[in-house]
Amino acid sequence: MDADTSRALLSRAIARVTNRDSDALKYVYRHTSAKLFGVCLRILNDREEAEDVLQDVYLSVWNKADRFDPEKASPITWLVSMARNRSIDKLRARGGRVMAGVEEAEALPDTAPLASTLVETDEDRLRLNGCLDQLDPKHAGAVRTAFFEGVTYDALAQMIGVPLGTMKSWIRRSLISLRACLEA
Template sequence: MAGSSGREDEDGRHYLVERLARIAGGDKSALKDLYDRTQAKLFGIALRILNDRREAEDVLQDVYLSVWMKAADFDPGRASPITWLATIARNRSIDRVRQIGRRDERDIETALDVPDDQPDAFQVLTARDDHDRLVACIGELDERTSHAIRTAFFAGRTYQELADTAEVPLGTMKSVIRRGLIKLKGCLSR
């Protein structure tokens, strides 16, 4: 089940990467597709930072203009498409806050005094993307290794408990998990 969700997420990532490549080639329909798929997330980032719907809508237009002009700069080896887009939205929103601050003679530094214990939208999107990649990579492991890693690291079972349940020596279970973690590291570094 987790494997299919991971596959769908990986398909979505490939879809966005492909759209950005087409945008870099001047394909306006690819920009529309990208907009339809990502505008809600990016608008949420802008709205959270700006706290003004009209300003957030203006920033969103700037974001997609930047995407149109800079799509060729996107490197899927350095960031996921949604992380790259979220960073643009965040930076444009912060720039707009600074502009508004100067125009309205408000000090942007006062915003630092407002406590916010919740992660911002950028952090949530980044964590979600990292989580989705981890789930997809775990889904690529064989069932025995996947189960051992999930049980050890997410359910808190010890290696000895896993070895006893699987009726294998402790050294075998450690090897299974170690090889699985090496495969995960390789998958996550792609």
């Protein structure tokens, strides 16, 4: 099954969740939980907290599936964004920060388990990495650290030693460049 078909099936399942279809939620969980758990665990670095956040994410899917718009984002992007944001909120609530050296930001490996080839393909990952490699190395490192490790912009600005406004500008411009690259 190709990636477009997989995305369509996942989008339809989320749409069915809006009607309280528990089988549809099971489908979404089965095809995305490994990836989302990897995102939560990577940010929180605590298995129990990651499991709690993951449960919270699927509860949100159950209650807010009607907010998903397949025209604005792919289903996995929507779900990963939710998992990332919830994990960062949990991290902030406990007063913790993700500590990683700036040198590590440019070469962060993606060790999160893949949910399945239905959700994310190697081609998509290679394309994203290729687009990231076209950015200024500092900017690409900042994007990777913020989005793959869950470091807040404020913490990232402090780690690198630049003003918060500068960091926000780097990330914003980088995301615009990434969007253009990925849409090309």
